[in-house]
Amino acid sequence: MNSQSTTTENHWTMPEVQLPEIPNRSVRITDFGAVGDGRTDNTEAFRRAIEACTQAGGGKVVIPPGLWLTGPLTLKSRLELHAEEGATVLFSKKFEDYPLIASTFEGKPSIRCQSPLDAEGAEHIAITGQGVFDGGGEAWRPVKRWKMTEPQWNRLTSSGGVVDEAAEMWWPNEAAMGGRANVERLMAEGKTEAADYLPYRDYLRPNLLSFRRCRHILLNGPTFQNSAAWNLHPWASQHVTIRNVTVRNPWYAQNGDGLDLDSCRYALVEHCTFDVGDDAICMKSGKDEAGRALGIPCEYVTIKDCIVYHGHGGFVIGSEMSGGVKHVHVSDCTFMGTDIGLRFKSARGRGGVVENIVIERIRMTDIAHEAISFHLFYEGVEGSGSARDEMFPINEGTPVFRNISIKDVFCTGAEKAFLVNGLAEMPLEGVTVRHYTATARQGVICHHVKRLVLEDISLYTAEGPLVKLHRSKDVEIVRLGGAGGAADQAMLAVSGGSSANIECRDPRTAPSQRSVTIAPDVEGQAAVRLS
Numbered sequence: 001m002n003s004q005s006t007t008t009e010n011h012w013t014m015p016e017v018q019l020p021e022i023p024n025r026s027v028r029i030t031d032f033g034a035v036g037d038g039r040t041d042n043t044e045a046f047r048r049a050i051e052a053c054t055q056a057g058g059g060k061v062v063i064p065p066g067l068w069l070t071g072p073l074t075l076k077s078r079l080e081l082h083a084e085e086g087a088t089v090l091f092s093k094k095f096e097d098y099p100l101i102a103s104t105f106e107g108k109p110s111i112r113c114q115s116p117l118d119a120e121g122a123e124h125i126a127i128t129g130q131g132v133f134d135g136g137g138e139a140w141r142p143v144k145r146w147k148m149t150e151p152q153w154n155r156l157t158s159s160g161g162v163v164d165e166a167a168e169m170w171w172p173n174e175a176a177m178g179g180r181a182n183v184e185r186l187m188a189e190g191k192t193e194a195a196d197y198l199p200y201r202d203y204l205r206p207n208l209l210s211f212r213r214c215r216h217i218l219l220n221g222p223t224f225q226n227s228a229a230w231n232l233h234p235w236a237s238q239h240v241t242i243r244n245v246t247v248r249n250p251w252y253a254q255n256g257d258g259l260d261l262d263s264c265r266y267a268l269v270e271h272c273t274f275d276v277g278d279d280a281i282c283m284k285s286g287k288d289e290a291g292r293a294l295g296i297p298c299e300y301v302t303i304k305d306c307i308v309y310h311g312h313g314g315f316v317i318g319s320e321m322s323g324g325v326k327h328v329h330v331s332d333c334t335f336m337g338t339d340i341g342l343r344f345k346s347a348r349g350r351g352g353v354v355e356n357i358v359i360e361r362i363r364m365t366d367i368a369h370e371a372i373s374f375h376l377f378y379e380g381v382e383g384s385g386s387a388r389d390e391m392f393p394i395n396e397g398t399p400v401f402r403n404i405s406i407k408d409v410f411c412t413g414a415e416k417a418f419l420v421n422g423l424a425e426m427p428l429e430g431v432t433v434r435h436y437t438a439t440a441r442q443g444v445i446c447h448h449v450k451r452l453v454l455e456d457i458s459l460y461t462a463e464g465p466l467v468k469l470h471r472s473k474d475v476e477i478v479r480l481g482g483a484g485g486a487a488d489q490a491m492l493a494v495s496g497g498s499s500a501n502i503e504c505r506d507p508r509t510a511p512s513q514r515s516v517t518i519a520p521d522v523e524g525q526a527a528v529r530l531s
Contacts, residue, residue, distance in 0.1 A: 012327055012356055015300055017268045018239045020124035020216040022080045025059035027052055029068070036066020038090060043071040043097070053079055058124070063087045063131060071097040072206075075119040075127075083131025083222055091116035093139035095202050100194035103210060104235055104262070106255075107287025107320030110187075111197045115210035115233075125211070126218035133224050135208040137253065140228035142177075143170045147252035172202065179203020205229040205255070211237055219245050226250075230257040231276065236296055240267040246274075251310050253277030258311060260284050263296035263323055269303045280311035280338065283328060284320045285352065291322025292351050292396060299326040307334045313343030314364070319378040321399070322352040330359045338364075341371045341411065345378040346399040348392060348423065357404040367414035371438055374401060374420045374428050388447065389471060389496070391424040398426050407434040414440040417459055422448030424471070433457065443482075446472050458482045465489060465517070471496030477504040494528050495519035503529045 027049050030036075034045035046061075050073070053059045058078025065086030072091065075081060083089060092098075098113035105112055116135050119125055127133075145153055145168045153170075157163055161172045171177035179200035186196055197204065208227035211217055214237045224231050225248035232247060234240050242259065249256035256277025261267055262284040274280040285291055285298045298321075308314040314335030317325050335341045341364040344354065364371050376399060377388065392398075401422075411417065417438035422428040427448040434455045443459040443466040446452065452475045459466045459482035466482060469475060469492070480491060492504055492515075499522050518528055 014302055014327065014329060015266055017241055017266050017302070018216055019241055020078075020080075020126050020218050022060065022078050022124055022126060023058045025053070025056060026062050026082075027059065028062045028064060030064060034068060036064070036068050036087075038067030038069055040069060041071070041092075042068050043092075046070050046073050050074070050076060050079060063089060063129070072114045072116045072118055075117070075122055075125045077122045078124045079122075080126040080128060083127075083129040083133065085130035087129065087131035089131065089133045091134065091136050093136040095139075098201070098206060100197055100201060100204065102192070102194070103212065105207075105229070107262075107284060107322065108290045111192070111194050112204045113201060113206040115206045115208060117209040119210075119214050120212045121214065122211070123215045125214060125216070126220070127222060128218065128220045130221050131223075133208065133222055135206075135225070135227040135231075137226045137228040137249065137256075139172060140176075140202075140205045141254050142172075143252055143254065144168065145170070175200060176202040207231070207233040209233060210235065213237060215239055217241065219243070221245065223248065227253070227256065229255045230260050232259045233262060234264050234267075235262045236264070236294070238265045240264050242267070242269045242272060244271050247272065247276060247280075249276040249278075251277050257282055258308075261298055261301060262286070262320075263294060264298055265296075265300055267301045269301070270305050272306045273309070274306065274311060275309040276311045278311065279313045279316040279343070280308040281306060281314065282316040283325045284318070285323030285325055287320040288322055288349055288351070288397070291320060295323055297324035297326050299324070299328075301328045303328070303330045303333065305332045307336070308338055309336050310338060312339045314338045314341045315359070316343040316345070317354055317357070318345040319347060319350065321346055321354055322350045324353045325357075326353070327356045328358070330357075330362070332361045334363045335367070336364075337366045337368075339368045340373050341367050341414070342373070342406065344374045344401060346376050346401070347378045348376075348399070349397040350399045351397045353400045353402070355400070355403045359404075359406045360408050362409045364409070364411040365413055367411060369414070370416045370419040371411040371414040371440060372406065372409070372418045372433075374422065374431075376401070376423050376428070377421055388421065389424050394425050398423070400426060402429040404431045406432065406436070409433075409436045409438075411438040411440065414438060416440055416442045416445060417461070418444040418446075420446040420449050422446075424448055427472070428452075443467055446470065448472065450474055452476070453478070455479060463489075465493040466491050468493045469495070469499060469502060471498045472502070473498065473500040475502040477502075479506050480504065490515045490517045492528070493517045493519075494522055497521050497523055499523075500527050502527060503531065505531050
């Protein structure tokens with residue numbers, strides 16, 4: 001059954017996401033000699049089962065209960081890989097089992113190890129069932145010392161591998177530790193042959209699932225876990241449905257993202273659970289010049305009824321978004337204990353347009369940093385404080401974030417309820433936040449925002465004004481309530497010479513009862529109006 005097209009309150013229509021069509025025939029991997037003892041190498045049995053199904057015109061490859069050790073699997077068109085309940089597919093931890101192929105990583109074309117679950121140019125493919133796909137990531141991943149307790153670190157370092165000169169990061173071997181500098185050198189030299197990268201294969205960690213330029217994808221039911229890098233990475237693909245899956249990585253997993261929808265069109269993600277070591281549900285579209293040259297936005301995406309237990313961000317756009325992210329609808333999700341809840345990130349040089357994003361009915365608890373964050377200085381090279389007020393020329397590398405609606409959000413426990421670090425030359429524009437209740441140490445802090453609406457906002461904070469605006473204009477605040485930690489705490493504080501046209505309306509409270517502070521650098525008291 002395909003998902004139905006819907007129309008959002010922003011008056012754009014979400015097209016129908018089409019499911020794969022796979023013939024009604026099946027084979028079992030045990031028919032081709034597979035042994036589920038966790039020790040037998042079943043790579044050839046899987047290959048023969050997939051080939052037999054493909055030669056017959058497509059169908060289902062069934063994985064029965066057992067522990068099935070294998071090398072990477074390549075899915076073909078009109079193929080369904082079905083892992084029954086009790087089936088665990090254990091991907092090999094031998095680096096030599098993973099050929100180097102042309103792929104993408106972190107927004108740029110790259111030579112990488114083939115992913116355990118791999119497909120390119122395939123149509124009508126599915127992975128279903130209640131089984132588990134385990135990427136054996138502990139064999140590949142570097143680990144930062146600060147992410148482990150001292151006993152954990154001691155056990156890790158005594159198990160083998162090497163530690164860097166600063167004794168702050170463990171690597172599985174010398175080749176992996178030295179790989180980054182050598183791979184960056186080869187890429188700078190324009191090397192595109194896999195053979196050039198072979199000495200550094202141990203560094204080129206594969207994503208657990210990589211589907212490139214595929215159409216009509218379904219992931220329904222399994223657990224995907226313990227990836228060497230990102231877990232699920234559909235790239236430049238169309239009609240992607242992901243439902244009822246569990247995605248797991250250790251919280252300390254380097255680059256341990258859950259789902260990265262990258263330059264994909266027409267996608268549905270629903271009823272999924274994430275507990276990962278980096279961003280959980282992430283929209284991407286390439287990085288810098290490479291992403292702009294590809295020019296495929298991530299667009300027409302619906303995400304609903306998902307839960308995130310751990311991750312750097314619950315729902316994330318960026319930071320690789322140079323091809324744009326558009327027409328995304330997120331609803332009815334819960335984020336518990338993530339670093340940031342709703343996370344938007346980019347930097348000068350990225351370019352790309354993020355627009356027409358609708359987010360509603362989100363619940364968040366125990367957020368370590370910001371519940372909602374727009375951070376346009378993600379690369380961390382633009383300085384801080386007054387340096388962030390410097391205006392740069394607008395060019396193709398200037399990222400644009402606009403027309404974003406957030407409503408019906410509840411958060412209990414965060415460092416900041418809402419943070420915007422926009423660019424002076426290209427402020428965050430056209431953001432509406434309605435019906436938001438948050439308990440946080442600090443409230444709303446916005447730098448460089450234009451056409452912001454805050455309506456029916458209740459903030460319960462420990463310090464600072466409920467809303468702090470710096471160099472922001474055309475701001476409308478309607479019915480701002482809650483309570484601060486100090487009796488004399490300001491409701492609103494405004495600073496910055498370019499701040500203008502800020503209106504605060506609340507028919508329930510007389511203007512004289514609303515505490516507002518206006519910095520001396522604000523040009524004229526008329527910049528702020530109370531009514």
